[in-house]
Amino acid sequence: MADGKIKVLLVDDHAIVRDGIRRVLSTADDIAVTGEAGNAHDTVRLAREQEFDVALIDIDLPGKNGLELLKQLRSEKSDMAVLILSMYAEDVYAVRALKLGASGFLSKSSEAAILVTAVRKVAAGGKYISAAMAENLAGLLGGGASPYESLSNRELEILRLLAKGESLTQIAETLHLNPSTVTTYRSRVLEKTGARNNAQLLRCATENGLVT
Numbered sequence: 001m002a003d004g005k006i007k008v009l010l011v012d013d014h015a016i017v018r019d020g021i022r023r024v025l026s027t028a029d030d031i032a033v034t035g036e037a038g039n040a041h042d043t044v045r046l047a048r049e050q051e052f053d054v055a056l057i058d059i060d061l062p063g064k065n066g067l068e069l070l071k072q073l074r075s076e077k078s079d080m081a082v083l084i085l086s087m088y089a090e091d092v093y094a095v096r097a098l099k100l101g102a103s104g105f106l107s108k109s110s111e112a113a114i115l116v117t118a119v120r121k122v123a124a125g126g127k128y129i130s131a132a133m134a135e136n137l138a139g140l141l142g143g144g145a146s147p148y149e150s151l152s153n154r155e156l157e158i159l160r161l162l163a164k165g166e167s168l169t170q171i172a173e174t175l176h177l178n179p180s181t182v183t184t185y186r187s188r189v190l191e192k193t194g195a196r197n198n199a200q201l202l203r204c205a206t207e208n209g210l211v212t
Contacts (some may be wrong), residue, residue, distance in 0.1 A: 104128030
């Protein structure tokens with residue numbers, strides 16, 4: 001923030017979404033979107049080429065997803081705050097993101113003023129979670145648990161892609177995995193969720209905010 005402005009790297013695969021977020025952040029005199037990317041590869045390249053204070057990234061990205069991108073950014077750019085902005089369920093993804101080093105998690109349905117506040121807070125070295133998420137975290141500390149807490153990050157990604165209607169072959173290509181490996185992951189997901197088929201996985205995923 002040498003010039004007094006918070007430099008933001010905005011990452012979302014939908015240009016119209018990036019445009020909307022950029023417009024919201026432009027209302028703040030102390031925040032500037034100085035880089036944009038639509039995938040993990042371009043995000044990492046920009047992060048290596050330029051200095052950013054905050055990376056604002058979506059979970060649902062082509063190729064490497066937002067959680068995997070988060071891990072890489074924390075490894076390579078530990079001084080850059082990462083704020084996850086997503087439509088997916090907070091109680092499933094926020095805790096995972098925070099454990100991986102995210103500075104905060106924010107729903108895309110949040111009001112504009114909240115987005116600006118969150119960016120400022122994480123840029124200053126703080127953490128940002130919604131009031132509802134704070135209550136959920138308190139519940140988890142008290143012994144409660146999300147029904148999807150037992151899924152690994154990879155299993156959760158497989159579940160999300162299956163729920164979106166992708167075939168095992170498509171998922172293998174997307175995640176650069178062997179089809180047999182994807183089949184194994186699917187079996188684990190079915191066992192852990194208690195679902196018997198992809199249709200039940202879709203229903204469970206939709207009801208719990210894992211897909212939009």
